[in-house]
Amino acid sequence: MTQSTKRTNRTHPKGRAYDPWEHADDLGVRVFTQRLRTAHGLWLPDQNAILVHSQLRVAHQRTVLAHELGHAVHAHSDDRPKHERQADRFAAHNLICPTELEELYEWCPDEGRLVDELGVTTRLFQAYVLSAV
Numbered sequence: 303m304t305q306s307t308k309r310t311n312r313t314h315p316k317g318r319a320y321d322p323w324e325h326a327d328d329l330g331v332r333v334f335t336q337r338l339r340t341a342h343g344l345w346l347p348d349q350n351a352i353l354v355h356s357q358l359r360v361a362h363q364r365t366v367l368a369h370e371l372g373h374a375v376h377a378h379s380d381d382r383p384k385h386e387r388q389a390d391r392f393a394a395h396n397l398i399c400p401t402e403l404e405e406l407y408e409w410c411p412d413e414g415r416l417v418d419e420l421g422v423t424t425r426l427f428q429a430y431v432l433s434a435v
């Protein structure tokens with residue numbers, strides 16, 4: 303039997319083309335969408351699985367999943383502030399492509415519009431800016 307369908311080491315496009323569902327699949331992390339009471343997303347290290355709140359808009363689910371994947375990749379076992387920052391940085395650097403951002407800066411002067419255009423949250427955008435300096 304061949305392992306030709308396994309794509310673990312494949313690189314993923316960054317920015318608007320980034321697909322965190324595909325990335326999760328490649329990492330062997332299972333993703334479930336269901337109603338969550340206390341969070342938008344949850345990383346379950348023991349089950350190598352991520353839960354995403356089913357009532358969120360798809361664009362929001364995408365940013366939540368990108369963040370939770372950061373916890374998965376860093377093998378976090380709790381949500382201490384340092385881990386939250388790492389997960390945000392991971393998400394930001396996948397969801398934001400430097401070239402796309404550079405182009406946007408040319409015609410989009412305000413941060414609110416920029417964040418909208420990038421399809422990220424203000425928190426992730428700030429994580430990107432702070433870690434890029």
Ligand SMILES: [Zn+2]
Binds near residue numbers: 369370373381386
């Ligand atoms: Zn988190």
